[in-house]
Amino acid sequence: MGVLRWRALLDAEISGSSSQPLSKLDPEILTALRLGTYQLRWLTRIPARAAINESVELVKRARKRSAAPFVNAVLRKLTSAVSEELRSQPFEVVGDSPQTIADRSAHPLWLVQRWVQAYGLESTRRIAGHNQSIKITAVRLRHPQAEAQLRTEGIDLIPGGLLAAARRVQGGDITNTATFRSELCVIQDEASQLVAAMLGTGAQILDCCAAPGGKTLALADHNPKSRIIAAELHSHRARLLRSLVQAHHPAGERETGNIYVVAADACHLPFVNNFDRILVDAPCSGTGTLSRNPEIKWRLTEKDLSDLHRRQLEIVRSAMAQLTAGGRLFYSTCSLEREENEDVVEQVLAENKAYRVVPCEVELKRLQLEGELTCQDLSSLTSGPYLRTLPGVHPCDGFFCAILERMELLAE
Numbered sequence: 037m038g039v040l041r042w043r044a045l046l047d048a049e050i051s052g053s054s055s056q057p058l059s060k061l062d063p064e065i066l067t068a069l070r071l072g073t074y075q076l077r078w079l080t081r082i083p084a085r086a087a088i089n090e091s092v093e094l095v096k097r098a099r100k101r102s103a104a105p106f107v108n109a110v111l112r113k114l115t116s117a118v119s120e121e122l123r124s125q126p127f128e129v130v131g132d133s134p135q136t137i138a139d140r141s142a143h144p145l146w147l148v149q150r151w152v153q154a155y156g157l158e159s160t161r162r163i164a165g166h167n168q169s170i171k172i173t174a175v176r177l178r179h180p181q182a183e184a185q186l187r188t189e190g191i192d193l194i195p196g197g198l199l200a201a202a203r204r205v206q207g208g209d210i211t212n213t214a215t216f217r218s219e220l221c222v223i224q225d226e227a228s229q230l231v232a233a234m235l236g237t238g239a240q241i242l243d244c245c246a247a248p249g250g251k252t253l254a255l256a257d258h259n260p261k262s263r264i265i266a267a268e269l270h271s272h273r274a275r276l277l278r279s280l281v282q283a284h285h286p287a288g289e290r291e292t293g294n295i296y297v298v299a300a301d302a303c304h305l306p307f308v309n310n311f312d313r314i315l316v317d318a319p320c321s322g323t324g325t326l327s328r329n330p331e332i333k334w335r336l337t338e339k340d341l342s343d344l345h346r347r348q349l350e351i352v353r354s355a356m357a358q359l360t361a362g363g364r365l366f367y368s369t370c371s372l373e374r375e376e377n378e379d380v381v382e383q384v385l386a387e388n389k390a391y392r393v394v395p396c397e398v399e400l401k402r403l404q405l406e407g408e409l410t411c412q413d414l415s416s417l418t419s420g421p422y423l424r425t426l427p428g429v430h431p432c433d434g435f436f437c438a439i440l441e442r443m444e445l446l447a448e
């Protein structure tokens with residue numbers, strides 16, 4: 037994870053000590069150099085000679101024995117350049133231009149430039165800083181006893197930053213507890229919990245892009261009596277979702293309780309339009325989740341955003357047709373990019389006058405009144421009529437959510 041988070045900075049350091057350009061190196065050699073450099077530069081408890089030895093052994097194991105002296109030489113040169121003082125420095129994103137923020141925080145410049153334009157310099161510094169830190173583990177408590185039980189099992193918890201049912205893990209391995217194994221709590225980012233909570237209650241609920249199922253489970257917990265259809269395109273992911281749903285349902289109840297998992301393409305849904313609540317948690321770039329998925333920033337290109345925009349449009353158009361009059365569709369992504377968020381919503385609204393946007397503030401106020409939302413500053417959570425969380429600014433992933441309502445037909 038460290039190498040994925042810091043790749044651009046590691047490459048800059050390696051370049052400074054390598055006699056060959058990085059583009060000429062075999063991928064195995066470059067990877068071994070990155071691993072070694074990361075350990076030398078960022079990990080204070082690994083002796084330099086152990087880090088160097090490990091990388092040299094890795095290239096030998098990758099059948100690149102002839103490159104071992106080169107890797108050894110580059111890492112030795114780097115070691116002399118890295119002082120102990122530098123190794124133990126805390127990381128902080130400084131800089132007052134997109135270029136300096138990108139360089140200092142190992143982000144591609146094009147992404148940082150977009151964020152500065154959309155969210156300003158200070159928020160971008162905070163987003164970039166958050167992405168480079170160890171991810172927060174947030175949990176959703178599903179049972180009144182869960183918190184006390186987790187504490188007796190040695191888990192150190194603090195309250196969530198947004199929701200009453202959320203806790204943040206400060207210490208201990210939650211996955212190793214009986215409380216977690218017996219499904220009394222689930223690991224789920226707070227923004228993801230918030231989107232599911234905003235959907236509220238419905239009689240017939242469709243979750244269009246459901247796997248791995250974090251929001252499906254939360255919807256079921258909020259709506260124990262409703263019929264919930266969870267659709268997922270990929271059959272292997274639908275199978276995983278089905279087993280998750282079975283595992284989380286209290287013993288004695290029907291296999292999957294009120295959740296019906298189907299492997300289906302949200303662009304061609306095999307239903308008739310009778311859902312009063314629909315969640316479209318669309319496939320997206322995931323730029324709001326870079327602290328847990330740092331590889332995204334090296335893979336993603338600007339061109340991908342227009343491809344994703346087209347896919348998202350197709351899914352939302354198809355899902356909108358499944359709403360009953362008066363029903364609401366919640367469109368969400370964990371992306372920070374306009375093309376995947378506002379642009380999708382504004383385009384479908386322009387195409388179809390039977391729908392209107394409901395301000396997310398309405399649902400946030402409801403959650404506040406019900407005591408579920410503990411965050412007081414609602415205006416910081418919204419951007420116009422939409423929900424907009426930013427990593428580092430809010431204590432969670434970057435999520436976007438819009439609510440579209442199908443208007444009742446007026447009598448002639």
Ligand SMILES: C[S@@+](CC[C@H](N)C(=O)[O-])C[C@H]1O[C@@H](n2cnc3c(N)ncnc32)[C@H](O)[C@@H]1O
Nearest residue numbers: 245246247248249250251268269301302317319
């Ligand atoms: C962002 S993830 C959903 C996360 C999920 N809602 C949760 O909270 O755990 C998007 C999911 O949509 C699925 N997907 C992508 N295209 C789809 C389509 N056309 N129809 C249905 N599901 C699709 C992906 O396989 C992926 O599992």
